[in-house]
Each structure stands twice: as C-alpha cells, then as structure tokens.
Amino acid sequence: MNGPIRVGTVPDLISTVPFELGFTPRESIVVAALSARGRLLVTMRAGIDDLTSRIGGPIAAQIAATLSEAGTATAVAFAYTDAEPVAGGQIDNLAREAWRQLDDVLPVEMASTMVAQVGRTSFAELHGTTLGEVRSVSELTTSVLVAQHVAAGNAPAKSREDLGALPEVSARALEEAREAAAEIARSWARTTPGDLEDWYTHERDLWRDVLAAGGTADVDARTWGRLGETLQYGRMRDEVLALVVEKATGRFMGETYLECTTISSQLMLDPTGPRPDMAELTTCDKVLRTVAAHSTTGNAPALTLAAMGQWWAGTGAGAGVLLDQALAVDPSYRMATILSETLSKAVPPGWARANIDSQRQASTLRREPDRFLSIPDPADLFGMPIYEGDPIEAGNLLEDGVYRGTILDDMDDPDCVERAIVLRIHDGEVDIRDAPTTTTVPGASLPPSADLDSGLGL
Structure with missing residues (x-):
C-alpha cells in the first residue's frame, strides 16, 4: 500500500499483518516496527520453532539489526499459533520462549512488548502476562486499514507456501513446451559466433512482446517452452531481468548488453533509484511463473527472476518461497544462491533502503519536540x-x-x-x-x- 500506515490499536496492527507479509502467518512471532510517531516501518516474521532451536540466536540477532536499521522506536510482537487463546489464561509457552529469545537481543533504547496471541479463528490481547477477551478474527476484516489495502488491490495468500504457486498446465501443454524448448536448444547449438548477436536480439524481442502483452491467453505452450529454454543462457537471463526493470520503471536500459545489465542492477540497488511500478511487476511476475510452470523438471532461472521481482517489490517472504523452489531444481544455481544470501541478511531493495535511511537520519539529526x-x-x-x-x-x-x-x-x-x-x-x-x-x-x-x-x- 502506498504511503505511510498509521496504527493506533492492537486489532489495527493484527489486521494489517497479512497484507504487509503477503500471507497469513502460522506458528510464528511477528514483529511490527513502529516509529516514534506511530508509523508502521517494517513487519518481520520468524517461526516459533526456529527461534526456539539452535539457530534461534542468529535469527533473533538479524531481526534486531534490521529493526535498528529501520529506526524502530517500538517493537510490537504478536504470537500466531494453531492453539486458540483462552481468556484469563497465559500466552502459549513456546511462543513466550520464542519472543524472549528475540526480546533479549533488542537494543535497550527500543521499547518492546508482546501484545496478543492470534489463533486460526480467534485472538486475544495480552495484558501483562494474562490474555484478555477472546474475539473472532472475523472482526479484523472490517478495519479501515483492511479497506485501504483492498482498495489498493492487495490480497494476502492463505499461507506462506501459497506465495510460490504456479499456474496449472495440462500434460499436452507441457509436452508442446518441452518440444519447443528442445528446438531452441538445437538452434542455439547451430548458431555461429557471427550470428549469435542476431539470435539474442530475436529472442529478446520475443520476451519484450510477451511482457508487454502481460502473458495473455494468446501465448501458446510452444512459446512458453521457448522462452523458458532461452533463460538457460546467462546473457539472455540478464537481458530479461533488464526488460523487467525497464517495464517497472519506464526507463530505457541502454543499447548494449553491458549497459542493460549495469543500469538495471543500479536501479534495483541504488537508494536514489525509483520505486518500481507494482502493477507492472505483478505482470512480469505472472509471465515468469507461467514460464516456470511450462517445465516438467522446473526452471531455476525463471523462478529466480520471479524471486528477484518479489524482493524488489519488498515482499521478502514471496522471494524466499520462490528461491526455495529454484534451489530445489538446481542447488548450485549461482544467481539463486546470491539472492538467498541477500535475503538472509535482510538487505532491502534500493528504494526501500532510502526510506529506512531517511527515518534513521530524521531520528539522529533532528530532535522531535516531545509534546x-x-x-x-x-x-x-x-x-x-x-x-x-x-x-x-x-x-x-x-x-x-x-x-x-x-x-x-x-x-x-x-x-x-x-x-x-x-x-x-x-x-x-x-x-x-x-x-x-x-x-x-x-x-x-x-x-x-x-x-x-x-x-x-x-
């Protein structure tokens, strides 16, 4: 959702969590980072099992570092559990231990508190160590924040796994795509060094046309198979990424391969770069997922490019699920391993880092009067x-x-x-x-x- 989100109540925060994460969490600790003015800066999630395991310490430390970088004044936490809260009872034991693991490493100057337990059908605010009135989660769908998200076209997935969903493809379409991919592989093998530039130009123009059309029904299975095979060549994959950046920013990426790759990477990473058009990114995401779906063995490049688009949009959870799929296809795929490392360090895209930097500068360079x-x-x-x-x-x-x-x-x-x-x-x-x-x-x-x-x- 464009613009800052101001939250004032616990139900407000709970209602916006699925939209901020992109899915409804389960068995998780979710932390909403608030500025001194009550603005929602960033929302982060970690599995309760992960936080209470041997890897809990590094996960907690990374979350704490990200909250600090975002200029967080108050960290508000929720426990999402499969168990329903009980009025007058205590919060789930494992959830309490997971939150303690994280709370212990937060900076002392950062206010922090656990405020609610959210089950599948009900939630209850936490008052001290006791759960209050149990209320239905259906109440959360009527908040103003939810209406704003819906008006902006946002719709969270039912689960984290659903963020990696691919279109369904018939067995016949898969066979046609496989045949077309084999033909492209043979054409590549026959291409002479002198004709290579023309081959890339032809295939890049096809990609540009399909992205411009938004992957409509007019694209047949053979074309999807052809597109998927071209991504197996590193240069073509990089040029397609440049086409995605060009479509999402409206900026020309240059004439040569070197210009395209340099400008596109700069626009994604540079804090002075533009925020991408989310509608255009959604269109590109649809195309890349459809390409990946037309492969019987999986398409690591297409899945990785889709993950990069999710990361650039600020949807780290979606990027993570798609990367898991890409690495399942090819555990050694270099671009996927690099992006996975980026996600593990919670490195934001350039436009998001610019917002974080401005928040941090505002808090350190200008003292806000305490009114x-x-x-x-x-x-x-x-x-x-x-x-x-x-x-x-x-x-x-x-x-x-x-x-x-x-x-x-x-x-x-x-x-x-x-x-x-x-x-x-x-x-x-x-x-x-x-x-x-x-x-x-x-x-x-x-x-x-x-x-x-x-x-x-x-």
Whole structure:
C-alpha cells in the first residue's frame, strides 16, 4: 500500500499483518516496527520453532539489526499459533520462549512488548502476562486499514507456501513446451559466433512482446517452452531481468548488453533509484511463473527472476518461497544462491533502503519536540483527563469531534509554557489550534465557528 500506515490499536496492527507479509502467518512471532510517531516501518516474521532451536540466536540477532536499521522506536510482537487463546489464561509457552529469545537481543533504547496471541479463528490481547477477551478474527476484516489495502488491490495468500504457486498446465501443454524448448536448444547449438548477436536480439524481442502483452491467453505452450529454454543462457537471463526493470520503471536500459545489465542492477540497488511500478511487476511476475510452470523438471532461472521481482517489490517472504523452489531444481544455481544470501541478511531493495535511511537520519539529526496534550473530561473538569499524551496519537484513541484542552509544545524546554488549545479530530487526523480568548475553561462547549465543526465534538 502506498504511503505511510498509521496504527493506533492492537486489532489495527493484527489486521494489517497479512497484507504487509503477503500471507497469513502460522506458528510464528511477528514483529511490527513502529516509529516514534506511530508509523508502521517494517513487519518481520520468524517461526516459533526456529527461534526456539539452535539457530534461534542468529535469527533473533538479524531481526534486531534490521529493526535498528529501520529506526524502530517500538517493537510490537504478536504470537500466531494453531492453539486458540483462552481468556484469563497465559500466552502459549513456546511462543513466550520464542519472543524472549528475540526480546533479549533488542537494543535497550527500543521499547518492546508482546501484545496478543492470534489463533486460526480467534485472538486475544495480552495484558501483562494474562490474555484478555477472546474475539473472532472475523472482526479484523472490517478495519479501515483492511479497506485501504483492498482498495489498493492487495490480497494476502492463505499461507506462506501459497506465495510460490504456479499456474496449472495440462500434460499436452507441457509436452508442446518441452518440444519447443528442445528446438531452441538445437538452434542455439547451430548458431555461429557471427550470428549469435542476431539470435539474442530475436529472442529478446520475443520476451519484450510477451511482457508487454502481460502473458495473455494468446501465448501458446510452444512459446512458453521457448522462452523458458532461452533463460538457460546467462546473457539472455540478464537481458530479461533488464526488460523487467525497464517495464517497472519506464526507463530505457541502454543499447548494449553491458549497459542493460549495469543500469538495471543500479536501479534495483541504488537508494536514489525509483520505486518500481507494482502493477507492472505483478505482470512480469505472472509471465515468469507461467514460464516456470511450462517445465516438467522446473526452471531455476525463471523462478529466480520471479524471486528477484518479489524482493524488489519488498515482499521478502514471496522471494524466499520462490528461491526455495529454484534451489530445489538446481542447488548450485549461482544467481539463486546470491539472492538467498541477500535475503538472509535482510538487505532491502534500493528504494526501500532510502526510506529506512531517511527515518534513521530524521531520528539522529533532528530532535522531535516531545509534546504533551491533556484533554479534561467535560463532565468532571477536576477528575481524570479523558486523554493525556502525544497529540498525534489522540487521533487514534479519541472519537471524531472537537475538544478543549492544553498542550505543552516541548516538555524538554524549561521555558516552554502550557497553552490552551482547541483540538479537532476527523477521520483520525488531528488539527490543533489556539483556543479562542473568549473563554479559558478547559472542556467547555465550543461556540459555533466557521473554522470548526462544533457539531462533531463534546
């Protein structure tokens, strides 16, 4: 989903996890990294079995490093288990141990907490060490965040394994594809050095046409088999990757093979490079998966290129599943092993790293004023306030309306003076203005105003 995501409640976070990961996790610890302003920075998952095994330490250390690099202020964790939570009970024992393994290596300056256990059909928030009210996961599908994801065309897979799904291909289509692949292999063997450039140009043009068409039904099985065989040659594979980058960025990759490979790799890795068009990447992904599906023995290059597209889109889980399939076909396939190492180190694509770098610079180079807002209860001005804390978070915790209160713009500035304000909340967005001088009574009803919707408030 484009743009930053602001979350304010535990159900909000749970509802967006499948969309951020690309699938609904099981038997996992999921960590949502939040900025100091409550923005969702990154979502990471690790298997409970993995975290509690001998490899748990390195996995936890890598997650902690990634959270730090992202500029995480608060790490919020969820336990996804096959066991359903029980109100008043304790969180799953293995899940608790897995979270402890990770929590122990998080930086001391990073706030961290486990907030919920999520089963297959129900979830419960965690209060201290006790699970609260058990609620149906069906409630999570009605959140605003889910609606935003759905509107953006996002749809999570049912499981991690489903991220590697390939189209179904008939036995006849497989045989036709195999015959066409054999013909291309024979044509390659007959090609003389002087004709080689023309051979590459012809096959590259075919790839460009199929990618432009989005792999429509007009492409027959023989063409899919031919495309798959051409990927067995390293140069052709690299040129197809350049075509994918060209399609997803709208930028020309150059005239020569060297230009194409150099420019395409730079655009994927450079933090100053563009964010790819996700719709175009989805089209390329469809083509590459269809190519892979038209092989009886598997097609490691096609699966690896599809994995690279997933990584470039920021979907590490999808990339990992496709890489597992590629390495199952050819455990020594070099491009797949390199990308697998990249994923194991949680190296983000260039455009995502740029976002991480900007977050880190903002937190280290500019001190954000620590603002403190207090909204008294209009029915009991001398009782407990209905809200105290960060003004931005008020939009997540208070209903839409207009409120009176006071604000301290910088708690760390001894010369800062508390001032009376009018707070307006609409669709979670916060607007703060100095209170009219006609009254200074906190919590009092607002007079009608052309600038404020008095009908929204208390």
